[in-house]
Amino acid sequence: MASNGPMLTERRNSAGEYLKFLHAWIRKPRQTASIVPSSPYLGRMMARQIDPQGGPVMEFGGGTGALTREILATGLPVSDLEVVEIDPTFARNLRRHFHGVKIIEAPAQSVLAEAQGGAGAYQCVISGLPLLAMSKTLQKAILAEAFKLLQPGGSFIQFTYSPRPPLADSVADALDLGVDRVGTIVRNVPPATVFRYRRAADIAAVDRPAASL
Secondary structure, three states: OOOOHHHHHHHHHHHHHHHHHHHHHHHOOOOOOOOOOOOHHHHHHHHOOOOOOOOOEEEEOOOOOHHHHHHHHOOOOHHHEEEEOOOHHHHHHHHHHOOOOEEEOOOHHHOHHHOOOOOOOEEEEEEOOOHHHOOHHHHHHHHHHHHHHEEEEEEEEEEEOOOOOOOOHHHHHHOOEEEEEEEEEOOOOOOEEEEEEEEHHHHHHHHOOOOOO
16 A cells, blocks of 8 residues: 555645644734645746746745745755745744745845845746735835846746736836736635736837847
């Protein structure tokens, strides 16, 4: 008979992550997006936006590490990933489980000073922050900081439990950002949709037809 050890371990890990998320949600419900961590299916959809050889990646809102695991599963070097997590308990657990990944305990809107890559170094920012629960002022501050981190052509990847883009239209317009829908994961609890934000100039450059010779 085949051993069911790995399955039991996965279930225990999932139960442990659920309890950590529940405790965090009870303490600070507006800071924690959900009472359950993201599913592997959602994490994989978001992580597919990463090029493992494309340079550093920043994750906003590491939580229990559900998305962090999927990012590293792409083959991205540990040294190329930094995770922003403001909750001290989550940050401590991330350091324990992801050796070599830099964990930054700072607000996402002021993380540039602590980012080891510096301005313009990151191919992608992957976000699990509850943007829909935030004011437009805070949304704008976080996205402005993210695009300071990003390379030309870089993307800000965000999931939301709404079918609508998580960033207010007025904020996207003020920052000159375009958005496209990556996909929806119905197997997440609750179902989640992934969106990608890019600079409008970068989108235009990609869509511009090549000059004829």
